[in-house]
Amino acid sequence: MTQATTAVEGVSLRLGGFSLRDIDLTVAPGQILVILGPNGAGKSVTLETIAGFHRPKAGRIVIGGRDVTDLPPERRRVGLLFQNFGLFPHLTVAANIVLGLRAGRKPAMRPHDPALAPLLARFHIDHLADRLPEDLSPGEKQRTALARALAMQPDLFMFDEPFSALDAQSRETLREELRAFLRETRIPAIFVTHDQADAAMLADRLAIMNHGAIVQEGPAADLFKAPANVFVADFVGIDNRLPGRVIGRAGDRWRIDVGGRLLLARDDRFAGETDANVFVCIRGEDVVLRGAGITECGNAATNRLTMRVVGVSGLGAFRKVALDGDFSLVAYLTRRDTEKLGLAPGNDTIVEIDPEAIHLLTDSGGNTIQWSRPDASTRA
């Protein structure tokens, strides 16, 4: 089994009234590339094109180091898993897996062949060999589908919303299992979803897609921290996107007016200029709450302000804390910290935002940044 990078290079195609435009993607061995985008963006068509079901009018597709652009689907060595994992409902677990082996390099395999045992054991489904898919839990279905796909000795795995019919709890467990499996095999994988949580849990690389084109692609951590525009920011769940205006620079920091309050931002990628309208993007987990009783202006190195708690929501380990002041903010804290700091609606709290946690966005995607000069003069 080769373990080489998969690359989609400049792929374009027309399908009825829909076009894929100049798609570039790469995914290396051991990596998971997540394609995230709204309904109709072209995510499935992209997978189908990589799998060989549509012929591009331009570009090249390389899987496992081989140029497969002109090869039919059955010669591309791709393990494809769909919603509900695409198991044949009338076939037992063993018979489903045998189909994979036949598509791979063991055409004579039969469902009760002893040679099947190691594969069943590896996925902990040996005791389920004679069951039908309807009698399996979601985790058992996923393991059967992965066993079948692995039996084909693929050079690439592709997943098209495999979890879309599952409840939140099963999704989470299955994501973890899938991630561990893909890390272990080191076979590159492309995972299509419109669920941000899938992307956060699984992605090494992330591609955001809209209207048949890639809007931004790169290491997932970069896109989560520094989305290129508002569309991407909304897709990667930037909790706080505040309209502001650049006042100027102080050393390596930008001085930004947000709702009449001065915020310092250190964003070396920002190429704006004084007076530019911007979005100040801050992830909820980067908003640090200190509780009450600390002086507001004690530290020039960070942004420190007093805000009022207006809501605390969420169950389980984390709480979402809604804050109000010169502008509104959302913070994420552990349940323990929320209780320790006495964060309840009506209470004031000191809020700290590291300038490095602020990402500045000038939007070129047609979103107008609404900024109006507040009545009060800007306070530091």
Ligand SMILES: Nc1ncnc2c1ncn2[C@@H]1O[C@H](COP(=O)(O)OP(=O)(O)OP(=O)(O)O)[C@@H](O)[C@H]1O
């Ligand atoms: N075989 C086809 N012939 C013509 N148009 C198609 C074909 N398959 C898909 N399309 C169109 O291509 C566009 C993109 O569809 P696609 O299924 O790739 O979107 P998606 O991003 O996967 O969305 P979803 O999240 O809803 O699955 C849609 O407008 C769809 O109607």
